[in-house]
Amino acid sequence: MKRIISIVIVGTVVAACAGPKLVPVRMDGQRITESPVLAHGYEADHTICRGETQKANLSKTKHYYGGVAGIAESLDQAQAAGDVYAGCMAQRGYAMVKEEEAEAKRAQYSAVASSVAGASPLATGSVTKQAGR
Template identity: 40%
Template sequence: MRNLAILALCAGLIGCAAAPKMLWLRADGQRASDNPVLRTQFELDGTACLGERNKANLSGVTVTGGGLAGVAASIERSNAADTVQRGCMAEKGYLLVPEDQADAKQAELAAIAEQKRQQEAAAAAAQAKSRKPAPPTSKPAS
């Protein structure tokens, strides 16, 4: 049984080693590395979400019996904490993408953000146009 637990742990570690490196991108396509304000905001958001992840990881029942059930519970707990962190970062405007896809995804996000800005500007202009007061009408002299 102990050998089975060690085998499962090794398989899990091999799976982690094969996972691609992931990067956080801003959903608006801007590069935080080029802007100190955005970089600071990313650090603040990342720290807050890491705290949320840690709270999620610490909550719940801990399996202390060890063995395969303990390994499975640990993996499940870690996956749940990762999901909490991803959700928190998404709420703050970040997406987690594989490093080898980051440049293409960032360009896509920037294009989408620009399109959204254009649509919002057009909607604001249309709304402003519909709010214009009607020109005064002159009354005929009596």
């Protein structure tokens, strides 16, 4: 009986820790499905980032805990792997957002990209070579 109660409790904890589904959104506001070129670029970026995540998982020291400690360790490793993937995708121009917020976030990124494209160049402190000098 104790074993059944333990299994139910552990199952509840694992289900509660499973976060919302995250989906990629391009930071320039374009839809990944807008063109075959964007879809192909996403597939390549996704594959690269999955590989980076796998490398990160392989480099971890494995701990062999039993019971709740083992589950906590697995959840920590899963979170770390998700962080590696999200960071890799961010380097490639994608934000990982909650699925239900994806369209709103894409529209926000699109509006920012449009306003930046129409604005005058910003002074960033960098030095550029001017013509004739």
